[in-house]
Amino acid sequence: MTNEVYQWGHRRRFNSYTEHIRKTFGGRMQKVVVDAGFTCPNRDGTKGVGGCTYCNNDAFNPSYCNPVEPLHSQIAKGISFHLVRYRKASKYLVYFQPYSNTYASLPRLKELYEEALDYPNVAGLVIGTRPDCVDKGILEYLRQLSKRVYIQIEYGIESCFDKTLERINRQHNFDLSKQVIHQTHNLGIKTGAHFIFGLPGESEEEMLSYVELISGLPLDSVKFHQLQIVQGTRMEQEFNEKPDDFFQFTLEGYISFIVKFLERLNPSVVIERFSGEIPPRFMASSDINAAGNVGVQNPRMQPPSWGLIRYDAVLRLIEKELERQNTWQGKFYM
Numbered sequence: 001m002t003n004e005v006y007q008w009g010h011r012r013r014f015n016s017y018t019e020h021i022r023k024t025f026g027g028r029m030q031k032v033v034v035d036a037g038f039t040c041p042n043r044d045g046t047k048g049v050g051g052c053t054y055c056n057n058d059a060f061n062p063s064y065c066n067p068v069e070p071l072h073s074q075i076a077k078g079i080s081f082h083l084v085r086y087r088k089a090s091k092y093l094v095y096f097q098p099y100s101n102t103y104a105s106l107p108r109l110k111e112l113y114e115e116a117l118d119y120p121n122v123a124g125l126v127i128g129t130r131p132d133c134v135d136k137g138i139l140e141y142l143r144q145l146s147k148r149v150y151i152q153i154e155y156g157i158e159s160c161f162d163k164t165l166e167r168i169n170r171q172h173n174f175d176l177s178k179q180v181i182h183q184t185h186n187l188g189i190k191t192g193a194h195f196i197f198g199l200p201g202e203s204e205e206e207m208l209s210y211v212e213l214i215s216g217l218p219l220d221s222v223k224f225h226q227l228q229i230v231q232g233t234r235m236e237q238e239f240n241e242k243p244d245d246f247f248q249f250t251l252e253g254y255i256s257f258i259v260k261f262l263e264r265l266n267p268s269v270v271i272e273r274f275s276g277e278i279p280p281r282f283m284a285s286s287d288i289n290a291a292g293n294v295g296v297q298n299p300r301m302q303p304p305s306w307g308l309i310r311y312d313a314v315l316r317l318i319e320k321e322l323e324r325q326n327t328w329q330g331k332f333y334m
């Protein structure tokens, strides 16, 4: 930690979401994930079938989420789940996370969002969705709602390159993402975006070039994930067939990449995550093997596993490296 207070109002070397939320709400806020039983147009045949090649939502869904349970019961379970790990938060944000959480009729969305907001001490919603799953009516409703409670939309953008979006079967292009981000921001709704580093066919230089595109977008917050190959996905098969098409970050390489990325990133963008973690049981088998278990077959077919390192540890390594290099988010942003 430095003595300098950066333009985001604290001493951490990046514009941290945790600090941002603390400042916004004046205290601790816990996100509670719910599964409202949505699907996605890239799975039900409207846009495509089979989904994005890396997708297996079960890998990202906490164990306490079950779409057959009413939202209030999922929220209650989520709160108890977090209580075991963290001290009690005074307020909660309900996070509609799995699949595309604006993919339903407006009356149905209103019913679900209002039900979540009805739970005691829920201060707002975070809604994960695809850029092609919102329209004027939905955004206008969310704009109205955002006057009353905290509303953040989190768009899965994943890559800034159309060649990649096509390869991973996203069924939308980057232009659409840009348009929708502008539209959402112009309505005064908090706008977040999610990106994946390490998608097939992208070099490290190409990934680094995202930074200018992201910095130029009116985004309030971003989440970054390294590519994690999930068991049973089409991407697992693709990786096994063409491992050389994947830029595989070692943990050290990823930290150094993130530091370079941060130095060029617009300092006004709040960063929610730098990497992802999926439960080991969902990792592609070659990845688990590389984590030190038995059964390694062909070393060329393995991503260089980061082992079972947790997110907090990755974050500490990034902050340590920022400190070591005496650098910070936006140092070279122009």
Ligand code: SF4
Residues within 6 Å of the ligand: 039, 040, 041, 042, 043, 050, 051, 052, 055, 056, 057, 098, 099, 100, 130, 156
């Ligand atoms: S848009 Fe999301 S839910 Fe739909 S297939 Fe892609 S990753 Fe899965």
